[in-house]
Amino acid sequence: MNDIAPIAERLLSAVRNRTATEPLTNTWPDLTIDEALTVQDAVVYARVDSGAKVVGAKLGLTSVAKQRQMKVDQPLFGWLTDDMQIDVGQSVECGRFIQPRCEPEIAFLINRDLEGPDVTAAHVLAATEAVFGAIDVLDSRFTGYAFTFNDVVADNASSAAFTLGGTYIDPKGIDLRLTGCVFEKNGELIATAAGAAVLGHPAASVAWLVRELARRGRGLTKGQVVMAGALTEAIPVAPGDTVVARFDRLGTVELACR
């Protein structure tokens, strides 16, 4: 069994010093998935100790392409805190991060507690107040985004920042699998995708998260936001860049980097 504190401290120090580190598994090669999740909790609790509040969760590695790239067959999750949120129209300061990347996502606002091992996409949709377009800002604490699955779980799924679009839509009237997205950087087209890129249906992705949390006696709570996973690849950003995610029905989300 590994001692969790020094492992979490390695990640916290990378965040504090804005300096990437080598994968944890180079130093702790037998790091288990349960230990990685405990490290994840420790890095989130450290933010909470500094005054942040957990406001939701995010999923990653939800597309078949990204899973193949990582040689895994399942997604992963992390936690979002209020100090990660960038208000609509605000820019993001890249200097806060080590190697930021952006990707477009569909986010869910959950309107009742949601937990249990049998939760399906239909349950998620029934418990969703609204969906909206979002941009996830990733920042791996590992040099060059080189990590194993357990490393990135411990690193809170590379969570760094996020912004939600201003257009809230009731998901019951639309088929989120067909929700198109055009992703641009500095006016150039980067990628196009539809909601089905996220585990077949973004609500299925949220349902997977709830079932996974249930295995550890946890769940989502009313008012939490869940980012369901990327529709496209993530792109590196630097000061002066602007990324725009244009969604069918969900409006446009824009994030300027300074």
Ligand code: 0L1
């Ligand atoms: O949001 C995400 O897709 C994070 C997944 C973790 C892997 C990565 O940092 O690309």
Ligand code: MG
């Ligand atoms: Mg993401």
